[in-house]
Amino acid sequence: MKAQELEALRALIAQHKRYDVLFGVVGLVATMVGVVTLLALFIDLIIDGWGRLTWEFFTSFPSRRPEEAGILSSWVGTVLVMLVTMLAAVPMGVAAGVYLEEYAPRNWVTTLIEINVTNLAGVPSIVYGLLALGLFVYILDFGESILTAGLTLALLILPVIIVATREALRAIPTAIREGVYALGATRWQLVSEHLIPYASGGILTGVIIGLARAIGETAPVITIGALTFIAFLPPAPFTIDPATGQPAGLFDWLFSPFTVLPIQMFNWVSRPQPGFILNAAAVGIVIIVATLAMNALAIWLRYRIRNKIKW
Amino acid sequence: MDVRSNRLAEKRLRKIKERLIEFVLFLAALSAVATTTAIVVILLYEAAGFFEHVSLVEFLTNTQWTPMFENPQYGILPLLAGTLVTTGVALAVAVPVGLITAIYLSEFAPHKVRETVKPFLELLEGVPTVVYGYFALLFVTPILQIFMPDLPGFNMLGPGIVIGIMIIPYVSSVSEDAMRAVPMSLREGSYAMGATRFQTAVNVVLPAAFSGVMAAFILGISRAVGETMVVAVAAGQQPNFTWDPREPAATITAYIVQVAMGDLPHGSIAYQSIFAAGLVLVLMTLVFNVIGHLLRRRFREAY
Incomplete structure (x- = not known):
């Protein structure tokens, strides 16, 4: 080989090595796009909304004057809706996950169910709102209530909980199942006394992620007709309604009109007055802190479970 | 006994x-x-x-969508165009950035970087969409207006970019999974021939993971098509038959939200129209989801 060719070859190799380094930088920059956006979003919200985050903001109803408006009705609404969502979605989702993982025979019905679970996870959330508007609001006549919203969001996060339950169950080694069966336990004894307790960490992670998603969901709740301006709280059980003098029933709050935090934010961000924009940013901080805290908790839980459990 | x-x-x-x-x-x-x-x-x-x-022909060919006007017209095309334009802008952001992120995380990044960055990407997925809408309207659009002074306050470009950033984690994590499923022996063979990391990634790993990467894009598309709040907040909610992302417009999802905000009598045509719009939306996402899942199955079975 001539010295010249050798030189050209060396240059070629050096060039390709430079491409490697270059891509290392480009890749890092691309990866940082997400992180930087997250930071920009957070800083932007804090600059705009921090000043509005006072005690009164949490204890006042919405108002026409932005500096007096607060989020009392919307955060109470969010808490109550999440309560219904959790009570509906957790038993359903865990039961469905247990069935698919531990009971289901390999046949076309099981395949059909599995395809449906996967597909439902890809359905846009607003479509759940349309389903709920037709089914819960008009056919079942639940009205535009906390119950309707809670059930709608429960359907929305059901696939998340089912998938999390199945993954947690799948991680339990077969030897445990064989050991329990060898002692003469039935399948339900195995599931209820062993598998579900062992899988509870994984299931909890899924539930938290699901609820974090439900808290921020806006579109389906708007579609079922949540109001944007609510200046009262749902009736607490057994308190006297001043208008009628009758005590409220135990479950009256389920059928009360309501609003939730993301809708309050949507409403304020759509208004032209700059004061409301600041309020919107403040609600944004509240929502984002709630969802990020829940997500971070779930990520931490998953990490802990992965490192702690050794079968 | x-x-x-x-x-x-x-x-x-x-x-x-x-x-x-x-x-x-x-x-x-x-x-x-x-x-x-x-x-x-x-x-x-x-x-x-x-x-x-409303006849199906009118629904599919009329270029006006004005169900609230005195003389209502029901052509889905403006809403469809709005949906496709925002989705297109989102993909123009999410495909290159998501793909480069996936290649970087799967083939280049040191273990420590990957473990630090991935939780952040997951958090990005967890931010509520209405907050992204605020961000698009009051942060991204004003920045774009510095470079494009003619850009109106409501436009499809800002929300499109934000949706794109929103679906980056989605695109990158599915593509990364596909790339990591490529057997090590293929990479080793490539290195043995004297290829660099970058050459291996682009000429060996990427083609081997191709169907998985396509699945990631298609699942990203179906996410972008169904995205509601970002466009409802920042794109103007006005049906507008245009292919120019700098103009304001409404998408199918934004229209549903807009109608649902007003109190519509049950059974009226405007009430029914949101279900017709929803049907179009479901059909669109269904097609993308089915293609995506078929592609994803293929890459799983490849090795």
């Missing part, structure tokens, strides 16, 4: 209880099928009412 018959009775009771529990669990699992069926039935039922008043 007595003891034995008692035990047998107990066993039968136990069997019935087991069966009963299994049946209850089965019903819970069946709820997924019931939900899908209910979605299809409700959308078809209400949309059928809509199509009694």
Whole structure:
């Protein structure tokens, strides 16, 4: 080989090595796009909304004057809706996950169910709102209530909980199942006394992620007709309604009109007055802190479970 | 004797209880099928009412969508165009950035970087969409206006970019999974031939993971098509038949939100029109989801 060719070859190799380094930088920059956006979003919200985050903001109803408006009705609404969502979605989702993982025979019905679970996870959330508007609001006549919203969001996060339950169950080694069966336990004894307790960490992670998603969901709740301006709280059980003098029933709050935090934010961000924009940013901080805290908790839980459990 | 018959009775009771529990669990699992069926039935039922008043031809060819006007027109094209334009802008952001991120995380990044960055990407996925809408309207659009002074406050470019950033984690994590499923021996073969990391990634790993990467893009598209709040907040909610992302417009999803915000009488054509729009939306995402899942299955079976 001539010295010249050798030189050209060396240059070629050096060039390709430079491409490697270059891509290392480009890749890092691309990866940082997400992180930087997250930071920009957070800083932007804090600059705009921090000043509005006072005690009164949490204890006042919405108002026409932005500096007096607060989020009392919307955060109470969010808490109550999440309560219904959790009570509906957790038993359903865990039961469905247990069935698919531990009971289901390999046949076309099981395949059909599995395809449906996967597909439902890809359905846009607003479509759940349309389903709920037709089914819960008009056919079942639940009205535009906390119950309707809670059930709608429960359907929305059901696939998340089912998938999390199945993954947690799948991680339990077969030897445990064989050991329990060898002692003469039935399948339900195995599931209820062993598998579900062992899988509870994984299931909890899924539930938290699901609820974090439900808290921020806006579109389906708007579609079922949540109001944007609510200046009262749902009736607490057994308190006297001043208008009628009758005590409220135990479950009256389920059928009360309501609003939730993301809708309050949507409403304020759509208004032209700059004061409301600041309020919107403040609600944004509240929502984002709630969802990020829940997500971070779930990520931490998953990490802990992965490192702690050794079968 | 007595003891034995008692035990047998107990066993039968136990069997019935087991069966009963299994049946209850089965019903819970069946709820997924019931939900899908209910979605299809409700959308078809209400949309059928809509199509009694509006012909399918008008729906698909008319270029005006004005159900709230005195002389209402029902052409889905403006909403469809709005949806496709925002989705296109989102993909122009998410495809290159998501793909480069995936290649970097799967082939280049040191273990420590990957473990630090991935939780952040997951958090990005967890931010509520209405907050992204705020960000698009009050942060991204003003920045774009510095470079494009003619850009109106409501436009499709800002929300499109934000949706793109929103779906980056989605695109990158599915593509990364596909790339990591490529067997190490292929990479080793490539290195043995003297290829660099970058050459291996682009010429060996990427083609081997191609169908998985395509699946990631298509699942990203279906996410972008169904995205609601970002466009409802930042794109102006005004149906506008245009392919120019700098103009304001409404998407299918934004229209549904806009109508639902007003109190519509149950059974009116405007009420039914949101179900017709929803049906189009479901059909679009269904097609993308099916293609995406077929592609994803293919890459799983490849090795």
